[in-house]
Amino acid sequence: MKNKIKGLFIFLCLLGPYQGIAQSALQNKPNVIFFLVDDMGWQDTSVPFWEKITPANQKFHTPNMEKLAASSMKFTQAYANSVCTPTRVSFLTGMNAARHRVTNWTSAKNETVDYPDDKLSPPKWNVNGLSPVKGNERSVYATTLPQLLAENGYYTIQCGKAHFGAYGTIGANPLKLGFVKNVGGSAAGHPASYLAEDDFGYNPEKYIVQADIPNMKKYWHTNTFLTEDLTAEAKLAMDTAQMIKKPFFLYMSHYAVHLPYQADKRFIQPYLDRGLTKPEAAYAALIEGMDHSLGELMQYLEQHKLTKNTIIVFMSDNGGFSHAPREGAENTQNYPLRGGKGSLYEGGVREPLIVRWPGVTKPGSTSKQYVRIEDFYPTLLEVAGIKHYKTVQKVDGVSMTSYLKDPEKLDTGRVMIWNYPNNWTGGKSNRNHSWATSLRKGDWKLIYFEKEGKLELYNLKDDIQESRDLAATLPVLTQKLARILTAKLKDCDAQLPLDKTTGKIVPMPDQLTD
Structure with missing residues (x-):
């Protein structure tokens, strides 16, 4: 018996240092904050993401984004999908939307959200x-x-909007998708109300999916705003990670700045004083409230001496909303970009992106490399030191680490595609916000509008506004890019809409030119 006890004692003594090494290795892994904003346009910030200051840059006040950009790398040509759920699924899986086929936003189980159309119908x-x-x-x-x-x-934290799966499905629950902590995430794509005094829209008489903001009851009946309450919960979750001595991955996914445009009383008055309409002032206040949240999280890192070991990524999930109740004429809100949310024009897919990787990214630097949301899947795994992993899906994203290390590095040969075989909202005002697939290669952008059976070609370097269609002028290049787009769509086994008249799938892009 004594020999057994002695052997156990020796084993524990030998094991102890290895346990310490394992714990130390975990503590040395970088923390990650992925700060995602909902429906924020490329220029909806006082940080310019273009070569010029725009009217939007002068309208909005985002001092914490300015502070982050000064210590980080800014990407001026970063992309997501044109609506929310496809982007979020691409981020969690590393897959292009053409491959994962969650091409539109999700609602209830087995329910399509596509508006009826006289000519086309969406695929399954x-x-x-x-x-x-x-x-x-x-x-x-x-x-x-x-x-x-x-x-x-x-320690993986989901805080805010999830919207990865439809209501009534397993994917609606972030805890089933690898997160160990979930605050506020469900199938809801936007809140019924941002106001805690309204219980965020909860109605005991009627279930409303938009009011399904779990684990936030303690804020009900208070005079607070959803953005600040989620920020408070994010800090508590990071406290937990420190107590259990684990690196954290915080997916800080704000419901802001999505509709409804409700006034955040902390920030709205200066915008009203400047003469903005009430909805536009509320939108600007949502932007500033989101920025204030970013500042609080950065301050938290400083207070807890975590700044040097925490990577921060700031991004939006799709282009800015460009219709009423936003101020101004339709599709002008994302100037100089054309279009907005739901569109495959730049205004619907180009996003603000800032990355701070302490000791790696050069403070105040800018990269012109075009990247996209699914690239963060292999990138974040690489920076976390996770090299040998297996996935059941094919990952389309490409690691961004070489660009993060060198702001001058460019790959103009990369081909990126988008696929939106859906009808976003219908209506004449939203023409070209539906039924489309597109490609970017270098400075060239090809868009296939499936309802019209039309290809459009733009040079983004010379024409960021996509105002000069060069398809007829450059038919050989148009044909070449159409063949590349077709090959990419086939590689992804992508879906296209159906023509109601013929009952057949619409032609592939290259069939329009051959």
Whole structure:
């Protein structure tokens, strides 16, 4: 018996240092804050993402974005998808939307959200969103980013909007997708109310999916705003990570600045004083409230001496909303970009992006490399030191680390595609906000509008506003890019809409030119 006890004692003594090494290795892994804003336009900030200051830059006040940009790398040509759920699924899976087929925003189980159209109908896209298990109908099965991070020692936090799966599906619950902490995330795509005094829109007489903001009841009946309450919860979650001595991955996914445009009393008055309409002033206050949240999280890192070991990524999930109740004529809100949310023109897909990787990214630097949301899947795994991982899906994203290390590095040969075989909102005012697929290669952008059976070609370097269609002028280049787009769509097994007249799938892009 004594020999057994002695052997156990020796084993524990030998094990102890290795436990310490393992814990130390975890503590040395970088923390990650991925700060995602909902519906924020490329220029909806006092930080310019173009070569010139725009009217929008002068309208909005985002001092904390300015502070972050001064210590980070800014990407002026970063992209997401044109609506929210496709972007969020691409971020969690590393897949292009053409491949994962969650091409539109999700609502309730098995329910399509596409508006009826007189000529086209959408394909059977994955209306149920993301699934962590195989075999669920109308869903994409994938190994998620937070799952891999959690398996490698990270405390994974979902705070704010989730919207990865439809109501009534497993993917609607972030805790089933690799997050170990969920605050406020469900199938809801926007809040019923930002006001805690309204219980964020909760109605005991009627279930409203937009009011499903879980784990936030303690703020009900208070005079607070959803943006600040989510920020407070994010800080508490980071406290937990420190107590259990784990690196954290905070997916800080604000519902702001999505509709409804409700006044954040902390920030709205100066915008009203400047003469903005009430909805536009409320929008500007949502922007500033979001920026204030960013500042609070940065201050938290400073107070807890975490700044040097925490990567911050700031991005939006799609282009800015460009219709009423926004101030101004339709589709002018994202100037100099054309279009807005729902469109494959630049205004619908180009996003503000700032990355701070302490010791790696050069403070105040700018990269002109075009990148996209799914690139963060391999990028964040790489910076977390996770090298040997397996996924059930093919990852389309490409690591950005070489660009983060060198702001001058460019790959103009990269091909990126978008696929939106859906009808976003219908209506004449939203023409060219639906039924489209597109490609970018170098400075060239090709868009295929499926309802019109039309190709448009733009040179983004010379024409960022996409005002001069060169398809007829440059037919050989148009044909070449159409063939590349077709090949990419086929590689992804992408879906296209159906022509109601013929009952057949619309032609591939290259069929319009051959």
